[in-house]
Amino acid sequence: MGEIADWLDAQALNEAPDEAATRITGAASLACAGPGDVSYYDGDRRSASQAAATGAGLVLTNRAGRERLPDTAICLLVEQPRLAFARLLERLYARPQQPAGVHASAVVDETAVIDDTARIEAQVTIGAGARIGPRAVIGAGSVIGANVAIGEDTRLLARVTVLDDSLIGARCVIQPGVVIGSDGFGLAQENGAWRRVPQVGRVVIGNDVDIGANTTIDRGALDDTVIADGVKLDNLIQIAHNVRIGEHSAVAGCAGLAGSSEVGRHCTLGGGVGLAGHLTLADNVHVTGMSMVTRSIHRPGIYSAGTPLDTNERWHRNAARFKQLDRLARRVKQLENRLGETPSPEEDS
Structure with a gap:
């Protein structure tokens, strides 16, 4: 426990007399944790009964949470239990470093540039002029188009598709099934029929961006679609052409952002939120789940729409x-x- 306390710069409470008996090997929720598990509790009354009965070998908590835990609980006192727990999980479940190199089954254009420290897994296709940065990982079955650039330490899991000219920054994590740079929904009417409008913009993704499974990000029609630094996107999100999402905003699953909508910095969009096209959301706007946004929002705050469930x-x-x-x-x-x-x-x- 002393080692964990040092990692987190935390204060130990009720330190176990036998350190070996409280060796932490995993993590679990308060309700399911056993003697070898670490959990966390932030004082939330909704979890008070689970905290009182937890069998966790170690609990990360704050002063409010400590008051509701058993007197005998072995705790580390931290300011933000959830954040400390996340940092600890990164250490407990660190991914083993895989060897660099290009798998024999990968198809790599001769003009592509792949850093010697990058890892290209089985059945990957990499197009002309693509650039893969240091320590990047391109997961099995992924397709990297022509002139794509992928930054250092970025990791694409299996079956990610990144189409021509897309740019992805450093330290991004992109989950299976993501499609980046597909054509947007650009159409024009001609004699009562739809004519496809070529989409010639790019997708530009910043550093430290996470993108959830089966999310799609369309290339710009003319200007670029831009996902700024630190943005976090959940699964099954549709981001249309020319959308711009500001730094450190987060979008939950099944949201849909129509073309040319612009989301400010530090915004959150709940699950199933719909954004009509050509709208602007100011910084620090938070839209609750299943809301439909049909006009721009110019002031920070929390916004909701729709009717709650009833009989x-x-x-x-x-x-x-x-x-x-x-x-x-x-x-x-x-x-x-x-x-x-x-x-x-x-x-x-």
Whole structure:
């Protein structure tokens, strides 16, 4: 435990008399942890019962959490338990370093440049003029198009497709099934039929970006689609052409961002959020799950849309009443005018 305390610069509480008896070999939730596991607790009342009964050999906690843990619990006191837990997981579950080199089954264009320290796994295809940086890993079955650049320490897992001219920065992690640089939904009408508009922009991805499984990022129509440094994208997200996402923003699964929408820095979009095209979100905007954003948001804050789940009977009744709101509002306005009442600014907005 002393070694872990040193890693995290943490204060030990109730240190075990026999250090060997509390050797930590894994991690688990409070409810499932055993004597060899580390867990964390931040004082959340919703997990108080699990904290009181946990069998974890070590708990990372703060002062609020310590008050709800058993007196006998072996703890390390930290300011941010979840963050400390994440740092510890990186050490406990560090991936073994795989040898560099190009697998015999990979197909690499002769003009591609691959750093000697990079790893190219089985059945990878790398196109003309591509550049693979130091210690990068290109996972099995991945396709790297012409003139793609991938930065140092970036890791593509299996079956990632990065199409021509895309740029990916350093230390990114891209999960299986991701497609980067596919054509956007660019169409023009011609005599009642749709004509495809060539998409000639790129995808430019910054440093320290994570992209979840089966997410797709379209190339720009003319200008680039840009994912800035530190952005975190969940699984199954659609990012259309010319979208720009600012530094350290995060988007949860199944969100859809329509063309030319722009998300500021340090924003979060919940699961299933839809962004209409050509919108701008200011920095520090947070949109809760399943919301549909149809106009720009210029002020930081938390925004929500949609109706919460209810019984089917009540939902139908409320949906019918919703259609009457305009008529009711007009009647209220007429009554106010007759009575000479003026609504307050809060009421009027």
